[in-house]
Amino acid sequence: MSTLDIRNITKSFGATQTLKGIDLTLEQGEFLVLLGSSGCGKSTLLSMVSGLSEPTSGEVVLNGRSLNGVHPKNRDIAMVFQSYALYPNLSVGRNIGFGLEMRGVARADREAAIAEAAQILRIDHLLDRKPGDLSGGQRQRVAIGRALVRKPQLFLFDEPLSNLDAKLRMEMRSELKRLHQMLGVTVVYVTHDQIEAMTLATRIAVMRDGRIEQLGTPEEIYNRPATRFVAEFMGAPPMNMLPAEPVAGGLRIEGTDTVLPCAARAPALIGVRPETFRLAPVAGGLTVQGTVDLIELTGPEKIVSVALGARHVTMTVPADTAIAIGDPVTLHADPARLSVFDAADETRLAMPGDPAP
Structure with a gap:
């Protein structure tokens, strides 16, 4: 069974149609990158999957379960945003485990999950610091750790590296690639950066004007482009x-x-x-x-x-x-x-x- 099915999704805002019939299927462990310029509909599509917005028509299905009308917190999906969205008054450890704390997970289980995620992300020495004491790359690792501890069925990333400088972007691309290879998680990742897409994706969906222009592996997209x-x-x-x-x-x-x-x-x-x-x-x-x-x-x-x-x-x-x-x-x-x-x-x-x- 596929992990994620996006079936003929459309989205309209008044008379403006932002998504014009998107069909996608993701298998377990894939890293799909939605790639396109500003206004092509990639972030809108991600919001349909996350539940932050509902489609005008069509259906989002996760592991055989329709997500239409399901509240974001009940979708078993974790999202990492462009802005780190960390709590400045909480330590790194509390930030990573905050979602588990809100769900009533026992303290011992929380601490074990936090320690595991921090070790994977190589920030276990930072758990007692506050976000204001961290670099941009470290803050983004904390945001990823907060998603990681939930062990969701699907990870969503909305341009998570765009606030970093060129050197940090390169380092974080390597970290994300390593994490995906290590954990085998299923990822949908939005970016306008073709280098991120080429280096991270198992498949790329190039979007244009609310449609998918081409879907394929990085090699297929680069070497055999379907359109000009x-x-x-x-x-x-x-x-x-x-x-x-x-x-x-x-x-x-x-x-x-x-x-x-x-x-x-x-x-x-x-x-x-x-x-x-x-x-x-x-x-x-x-x-x-x-x-x-x-x-x-x-x-x-x-x-x-x-x-x-x-x-x-x-x-x-x-x-x-x-x-x-x-x-x-x-x-x-x-x-x-x-x-x-x-x-x-x-x-x-x-x-x-x-x-x-």
Whole structure:
């Protein structure tokens, strides 16, 4: 039996429809990330699952039990919010065990659960401190510990790392990954950060305008995006899009003599990830010529902008690559690593080597 079933969920606020028919199934132990930009409906969907809001139509089912109309405290779900929501006057230990205390759990059982959670989260040396004495990462661990001690059927995370600086976000991503692998809990996690999604998820649901644009593993989402929106949303720098017209034998990239073997019979967009471009020839590969017009050093790599006439593409190269602004370059790409989208509806077109649907 699946842990969580979301069945044709819709949500309207007056005449505005925020969710437009969401269907999802989560198996035990999955880590599902709801990913999308602000206003796409991801947090609204999480609130439907938590019980903080009721759907306009549809059903949320947890382990075979419908949650429609069930009060949040009776759903056996724990939620970690973007803000830590800790009690400043209580110690770390009291904060972690507060929910158990309110449920009348015996003190000895509470203390055992608090100690276990604190040890897992590596904050057992902080139990007597107050939240004001902790760093942001430590406070977030306390918030996670408060959810952990309840041993719920489902964990919900609503952008829990967005208040942390870059270094702490990276550390907490690792902690969350470790916890999931150790405990095997079922998680629904909301974020707008594609790096969080790629590193944490077993599956990602990319959301757009109240719908799921694509659902799949991180590898599927990144390597075989179903639409242009997903292709450009996932990845930094985003995927390059090269307009192409159908000719005998395939698609000819606009402004070049390069033809990509493809069965497309209508105008298309050829998607190339920046890291797919190479300066060295690729056997049977895509080839375009241009001029370097911008270079940005990020540390481990250089982000290079190349002008192809009036159009620009972006490529990434190792930081020690000898390249300068104004250099003429020939870019090569392996056709097996390209994506092709219909120019009209922007959906992915089948390419040789794509897995069977």
